Amino acid sequence: MNNFFKTLSLIALVLCLFFIFATTALAEIKVGVISSQTSSLAILGQRQINAAILAAEEWNEKGGINGTKIRLIIEDSADRTTTAVTALDRVLGKNVCAILGPIYSFQLFAMFPEVKKEKIPMLSTSGTRKLTQMDNRWYFRTYPHDGITKRAYTLYAVEELKSKKPALMSVTTEYGKSGHEIIINILKAKGISPVAETWHEKADKDMTGQLMRIKRSDPDIIISQAHPSDTAIILKQQRDLGINVPHIASSAASMPSVHKLVGEAMEGVYVETVTLPNFDPDPNIRAWTEKYIEKFK
Known part of the structure; x- marks a missing residue:
């Protein structure tokens, strides 16, 4: 039933926006973009902002939507709920028609x-499952939730890699939980x-304690659920620390910026992700990826 109402709401949103843009002489179409530009979360947040900028530019180069240009209202959500709520207030004050929200669920919950x-439509790519179980018909997810992605990589660990003694590492945010x-x-x-379960804060800079506990438990694999920097x-x-067992990481480890930071330590790491733009056979995705890299390299 929830899925039915979500689908119905999305159809209503599209029809509503189409009607507005088709019948109203707007000076510009304002879209809010709230994401992390500062703090350790910016490693992912800035990429979201970059993608929104590129998308808006592409539409505007074509003349906008029905002749009306898009204007992005960008605000920094940093790494706190209070900052995210303040960013939301600022965006709403600009009379936006929709909002691209942050990927971090602890901020979305607060917003x-x-x-x-x-009653402002908000879209985001957060994978935290509970976001679409909170009776918020104005929120739309554009990414598979954890019930799909975590099932896939956990079953891969058990069925393909034959793990019998996994160790878990999780961040204490809603995403990690x-x-x-x-x-x-x-x-x-x-x-x-x-054989071991450890937790860490999103801003932690040293995981030695957690990893030593895991090393003592003698696991055959490590499964982690964390953000890019951690x-x-x-x-x-x-x-x-010489813990030479396979590691299955969440989608954060699919980011090129993480690969640069980790270097050769990526060897033996399996990564959960829903797409690899650099290797996608779809020419539209390849063209977008090349354009993104060229603009934001």
């Missing part, structure tokens, strides 16, 4: 009450218990 109150819960349930259904630290320090 939801006002989004629902103001969501993934951890799903991974645990899938392992339990397979009759497997983790994922890079985990992967690098795992190899530095």
